[in-house]
Amino acid sequence: MRKLLVIVIVIYTQQLNAKPWVPDLGNGRYKNPIIYADYSDPDVVKVGDDFYMTASSFNCVPGLPILHSTDLVNWEIINHAIKRFPDKAFDEPQHGNGVWAPSIRFHKGWFYIYYGDPDRGIFMLKTKDPYGEWSAPALVKKAYGNIDPCPLWDDDGNVYLVHAFAHSRAGVKSLIQVVKLNSEGSKITDKGTIVFDGHKDHPTIEGPKFYKRNGYYYIFAPGGGVSQGWQVVLRSKNVFGPYEDRIVLAKGNTQVNGPHQGGYIELDNEEGWFIHFQDKGAYGRIVHLQPVKWVDDWPVIGIDPDGNGIGEPVLEFKKPDVNKKSEIKIPQTSDDFNNSTLGLQWQWHGNYYDDWYRLSEDNGNLRLYAQYNPSKSKNLWTVPNLLLQKFPAPDFTVTTKMNIEGMKNAEKAGLVIMGLDYATLTAKPNSKKTILTLATCLNAREGNQEQVMKNVQLETNTLWLRAAISKGGMCQFLYSIDGDSYQSIGEPFNSKEGRWIGAKVGIFSTKLEQTPLSGYVDFDYFRID
Secondary structure (H helix, E strand, O other): OHHHHHHHHHHHHHHHOOOOOOOEOOOOEEEOOOEOOOOOOOEEEEEOOEEEEEOOOEOOEOEEEEEEEOOOOOOEEEEEEEOOOOOHHHHOOOOOOOEEEEEEEEEOOEEEEEEEEOOOEEEEEEEOOOOOOOOOOEEEEEOOOEEEEEEEEOOOOOEEEEEEEOHHHHOOOOEEEEEEEOOOOOOEOOOOEEEEEOOOOOOOOOOOEEEEEOOEEEEEEEEOOOOOOEEEEEEEOOOOOOOEEEEEEOOOOOOOOOOOOEEEEEOOOOOEEEEEEEEOHHHOEEEEEEEEEEEOOEEEEOEOOOOOOOEEOOOEEEOOOOOOOOOOOOOOOOEOOOOOOOOOOOEEOOOOOHHHEEEEOOOOEEEEEOEEOOOOOOOHHHOOOEEEEEOOOOOEEEEEEEEOOOOOOOEEEEEEEEOOOEEEEEEEEEOOEEEEEEEEEOOHHHOOOOEEEEEEEEOOOEEEEEEEEEOOOEEEEEEEOOOOOOEEOOOOEEOOOOOOOOOEEEEEEEEOOOOOOOOEEEEEEEEEO
């Protein structure tokens, strides 16, 4: 009996520690993507033996995730540079707005992040400790439609910033501009110079990253659009051009569509590596790692089977030679709510407030208080108190245990798969019963109402809710009243991406009426396998 108990405990522990996607093959090689999750527009910097990555976070809060790695393959989330937006406009979700395409750099002991807000301008944050507090976003350039900024500290002390344009705001696109900054990198000092026009050969060129190597200024920038584009590198001996251009990475014979913008890293042994994203629909913009070889001062990214200088993505390759063994890690997913703070994988859909939730270390649960949304919207599109995280793998299962004993009438809580279309599996009290409801909403952005797909009446306050996501983003909801036997509810739901982000999965609690006191739901855990 004792031996059987030990076996059960071991199996249970393995299930808790199961990782949905592991790129490190354990034999000195890795597979792409290195992160099967939505880290759009990634950029990376090397500081000593450590690597730090950030990515677009748009309207999600906290924003600007900071990830850490020691080998460019195994990554974990260590912080967010923006805790919440100072602008109260983000109290309501600003889908697709906010933080666009950041760059991260290290200069004279300081970490810097620059990002573009398409409606406000270019901002900068900095810190000496990437695990600690970052400065509040400071406006570097007030502009409408200036996006994708990246700084360069030159050898002669000058500081430059390269950026692109969003046609939806600026009225122009496919142009790359360089502006001068003051010595602190905090303000522009000139009107800027258009250094490249991509309309003819590289339409929608954007996402520029600035480097200097062997006397050349390089701008890495994708052209051709997110889904079917290619990587361009611009090269010049003069920071303001003229720039030569060359395609250095394209889809080729692979299934990696439109290898898009990212960041270049060079190791101490001069190995070159490039991190970029691939658009995968409901899964968002997942992250790949490519080797880089320099030929005649031009980079070739990936492998070049025909020798034409245009690389194609690798699906498997030897790991970067960092001369050390790395622990296998992935960005965090499951959360047992046993800590005093939420796991770093969680983001709200807008600015959050502390009275929305409470973590109980004694009970090891997360209490969500039902929030009233006064918006005219008939669905969750304008609800900020959705606690969500990214899809972490092509197929995975989410399970959460909840107790609704503290909920009041006209309140509901449960599991959500959120995107342009979304689905919820929610519980609400009804006399001494619990009503479990599966609902979907198509084209939520248009203000459409939710449609009830299935109702089930139960005689319990404790429920286990589950979502099983299979390849392609198909989602089947299930429920259990004992945590062992699960029953499917309704037909599979086809998850969809959000506004510039992948679909997300999470939990929420809302109420239909504005009342002085809110009820609450307790979540015991949220596990992904």
